[in-house]
Amino acid sequence: MKRIIHLLAINLLLLGNVFAQHSEQNHAERFEQLGSMLRSPNVYRAASGAPGHLYWQQQANYEISVELDDQNQSIKGTEKVTYINNSPDDLSYLWIQLDQNQRAKDADSQKASTSKIYERMSLRQLESILWHDQDLGYKIHSVKDMNGTDIPVAINKTMMRVDLPEPLKAGEEVEFVVDWSFNIHDRTSFIGGRPGYEYFEEDGNYLYTMAEWFPRMAVYSDFQGWQNKQFYGSGEFALTFGNYKVSITVPADHMVGATGVLTNAEEVLNDTELDRWNQAKETFDEPVVIRTQKEAEKLEKGKASDMKTWVFEAENVRDFAWTSSRKFIWDAMAVNVGNKTAMAMSYYGKEANPLWGQYSTKVVAHTLKSYSSRTFDYPYPTAISVEAANGMEYPMICFNYGRPDADGTYSEAIKNGMISVIIHEVGHNFFPMIVNSDERQWTWMDEGLNTFMQFLAEQEWDRNYPSRRGPAHKIVDYMKGEKQYLEPIMTNSENIIQFGSNAYAKPATALNILRETVMGRELFDFAFKQYAQRWKFKHPTPADFFRTMEDASAVDLDWFWRGWFFGTEPVDIALEEVKWYQLDNRTPAEKKKDEASAHEKYESYVSRTKNEKDITETVIEKDPGTRDFYNSYNQFSVTPSDEKAYKSFVSNLNEKEKELFNSGLNYYEITFKNVGGLVMPLIVQFNYVDGTSEVERIPAYIWRKNETEVTKVFPKEKEIESIILDPYRETADIDEENNYFPRKALPSRFELFQRGNSPRGASSGSNPMKEAKKKN
Template sequence: MQKLKYLVLSIAIISSSVFAQEQEKVKPQGHTDQNKFRQMKDLLATPNETRTASGAPGYAYTQQKVDYVMNIRLDENKNQIFGDEKITYHNNSKDHLEYLWVQLDQNMRAKDSKTPDINTENLESPFYGPQSFTNANLKDRFDGGFNIEYVKNEDGSSLSHIINQTMMRINLPKPLAPGEVFKFQIKWWYNINDINVDGGRSGLETFPDGNNNYTIAQFYPRLCVYDNVEGWQNMQFWGRSEFALEFGDFEVKITVPADHVLEATGDLQNPKDVLSKEQQKRYEAAKKSFKDPVFIVTQEEAELAEKGRSAKTKTWHFKADQVRDFAFASSRKYIWDAMAVDINGRSVMAISLYPKEGNPLWEEHSTRVVANTLEEYSKLTFDYPYSKAVSVHSERQGMEYPMICFNYGRPNPDGTYSERTKRGMIGVITHEVGHNFFPMIVNSDERQWTWMDEGLNSFVETLAELDYDPNFITGNLPKDIVPYMGGDQSHLSPIMSQGDYVFQFGPNAYTKPAAGLYMLRHTIMGPELFDYAFRTYSQRWMFKHPTPADFFRTMEDASAMDLDWFWRGWFYTTDYTDIGVKEVKQYYLTDKPTEEAKKLAERYNMNLKDYEGKLIYYAEAENGVVPADAKTPSDFSVLNNYIASLSNDEKAKLKEAPKHFYQVTFDKPGGLVMPIIVELTYEDGTKERITYPAQIWRYNEHEVTKVYKTTKAITSIVVDPDLETADVDTSNNSWPKQEKESQFDKFKSKIEG
């Protein structure tokens, strides 16, 4: 008996265990919070005394200051540039620094540069013409890169240093304490690259007449940023991700051939030494011309100058305070025009330099586009603080520096140009001048977060271009990013990726963030809330180093809008938008209980006969066809009697009773949550637009339902009619369903065709 007892007990235990295991199989598993609207505390850095939870700089925020005094000489005969610089480094941090890091960007073009080695290679073509074969196989690599002659202490003693590709570490004699200043000097030279032959962001452009157009930048050893977030920002420069730099004061003297016209960052200190009396007079006239540019050097004068070649030199002297970089342009071929721009009661000069090869396009548009850009960016951010903005024409460039930028957009040799060339030139000037605001003043880390520079700038550029020409094709609207968003996921990167390794750099760093901000302004937040928050961010971080978290937090802090769902989806993932109309059910009114009503009554032990004549029922129309004898609200005496019992004031508040009822299910095949923008078209042709906030998806991110009770029959329902949300598949956006290509398929067909 005892054995039998234990046997029964063992069987029971085993059975219980098996049952428990079976139960465990069917139990839903636990999970972490994956809701699209969860907060971003897992992604953003913890606020601290240097960067607050509001997105503003904290009371302990610090940044370094670096001042430069430089003497530069341009050798036109050898196409070389020589320089010596005295650098004053202010340690405003709370840290003791054992060494300084200096950027040597020109070393990317040195003969021993590792930059070409990081790119994969293949024989793309089975055959080559003699010129392309020669360029690919017989030419020596361009001998670029800095030749450092010395690195010395202020007293002339040598400083210990080591060069690691595009970075140079200067070993300090003793740690630099907080609040201390270190002064040192560097002497250097390098061969200037031909932009159209050797590539590059700066260099020279050669012309058949033997003249050159020098657009010179990244030309001097520059201090890296040392900040509260990264410490030293000393990531190597591989050619794509741009530059993190400290603010400082510059005094620069540039010696060039005497017949050159030169412009640079900063204010010219010696106009009487380098300009003729006539040029000075014309420039003074330009300061008073707010409508049209004034020529300081005409095309006729430039054409005359380019026929000669002076053996003498002139030295141009510039000073610039609180800038993060310095660049200049020099050539005897330049036409030079300028006009004044009123920035909130303060005059700023808009200036253009261009060879005759840029005309007539450049004299018609360049300086006017510069002026428009300064005006529009100032409205959206802060008043432009510098004295001028200069646009310089070079055939294949689009690059920005404080107060000066280099831009493409060249007409045909006979002076004709296409609308595309004109649009490209207006776009690149707007974009590069706009970079004065981002990142030349709102000084984000371009090496780390390209989108904070290019994306924010491309967004404001879009608004400035549309102000210049309301029909301008910007390429930065939500509809423009659809082909990218709907593309091969293996070749997409989140916006929040370091720029050197992202796929499809242009859409990722420029178009997608710009389109996202446009969407925030026009669809999600509205211009009033967005503009105030964006302006707050811009003004908080003028002449400082913001991070992505500072931008995200400020936009929410200044608008009272929870946007974590948007940042998380649009910036941290490669999800896409696809919202459609899944189903539309039509209903009509009846006084007879429906099957659904009977089931509900049964569940709650209701006897519907007790409520005969007292209830109004919704019945689903079979196949969407409402019976001819369907009742209207006025047919129900119980409703009429109730309304009659109301006071006149209460009756006055009632609206016209609906006669048509629709239950619409919206689904979301795409991963992104977005507002649902719905356009209803009624039987009389009138339309109604309704926007539901993205939070409509908070409980069910796959599908939601809305009910429309109308006095007029609905003939069509369209989701996102103006393509505001970058929906990659519009074939499911309509009811009745319309057979049409999605936006992505249209683009694909256009390319393949």
């Protein structure tokens, strides 16, 4: 059904149902500039998003000696800190992070956590309520200057203030020594956390993942002074770049992996391992196994009584982590990144094979190449993946999960989960280990950006990779959740309820939408690389990211940041109504004929039909005196004046007007309603009667003067059969049923499942590989 557009008068006909509801306000702040919501530019941070001409940052260098007690699961250490004050400020005290105190008996992290009793409670749930009475947390034995004189300190939970005898002036440095120790906890217990140990009862050995293990300098910056917010467990770390020399003393049969370069390989590796290590440095296709599974299993059966010291050095890193166990298999291969070669390596116990031997190091190498292509060439000499039923990142080393069943089989989900976590944690070398954002304040700046990069790397690994986060439609369930459980992405880490969805998935999705839908790949990729290169080895803030993305692309994105990062509104744009028009180019005879037909149809109703039989004669029919001119007049006959007006109109048209007059175009006036509140581009697919289709893309700026409802006319040569809004599911629209014209009901499904209780990243139950093995 259609309506004709007259040049002098327009008749309207609605195609489909009208669902119009008008709010009182249709023009709010969605397209206003962020303005005061961002920190003002200054000499340290330019309005372009680049570091300012007087940008500065502090430096902290460490010389550390640490010894692992494998009998009592504890460590003791001594560290010399050289703190360089590059700021323009004089500092009368320094702040040091004591993150191990987050697990102490009186930790605020436990006191401030909520708890509840259920009808059925697991032992782990009950233990977490009772907490623990273990002797955990740092023991700070002394803090001294280089003359051996005690320096006063004040410990406040997870922070320690070092009160300097005299202010540290701008441009000066200070050296001091800290002696400390702590008991290592079982990270697989209810206490949890990233660092700690895992005990393997079947062979009586421990696997140590040593992170957050030494007192670390807090960040002092131009935008917030000291970052000394307490560590509660969710908000991770803000750390200062520096150089490290670390001596790690462990049982002689242990294998150690760590941040940096091993400088005494000849002393800690046997001749066979040393030869294999040197071979790995020249091997680019397949990993070289430096300590084999057979060799590791032999070491598992004994316990060395003597000790070895492994020495690692690292330059320009913000942290240092290490791992140690006699269980480790170790493999490595070289990777070309730009004009440098890095070593991709993996450490894992026999429990992780065959998965890890086949995939881990190759995934590390792939991640370095993928991330480097979109940011900057990976600058560090090594990248290590450690299997530890975990998932956490540090410079050049990360702890990951993924274990098959005892028979070596595994599900596809376990394999993909392992690949994803390795990509993610290795990728953290770029964000935030090098692009050094403040994780304690803005989790999304590392987790969100890294999850987005992970999605791109996963798709490069396997064209059909089942990525869990990144595609727009996969954030819909979170976006349409109850408002009371949603916070803006720009929320402090400790205040987020749905941590994974808010800090990982939503920002990753937002970046993917920017790249695919709002900016386009070319503009996005250039701007994103600019951000990474501007801020590598520096401390960026959200404003620096937002400004750089706009500065390098000439795309005004304030509306996008405001909606996706500062708000909680979802995307729900509806095809509210569709009207179909055609230009009236009929001759007077054609027009009168159509009008007569329409009139006859309009006046044909049930009473008149029945009266044809029931009323034998009307007054007009019976009495000629009641008739006049209009009883014989035909309003639908063509008059000479009609013909004259038509001919005159047509003859006065120029060539361009005649072409338009005779074009036969269809005009579809579509009204879009912003139901959800989050403005987005309009992606409209037109499906034509002849079976063809096309997609038109309308920028989000169409909403700038009316944020609740907009109308746009689409001229089409062909007749439209149906219309779909967001046909490729690229805007995270939470209600797809109102995206169709005519309306289309979409099915909903549910499934039954049974909750499992397997360790993180461990396969359980049957799997297709196991079933196939049984058949053979």
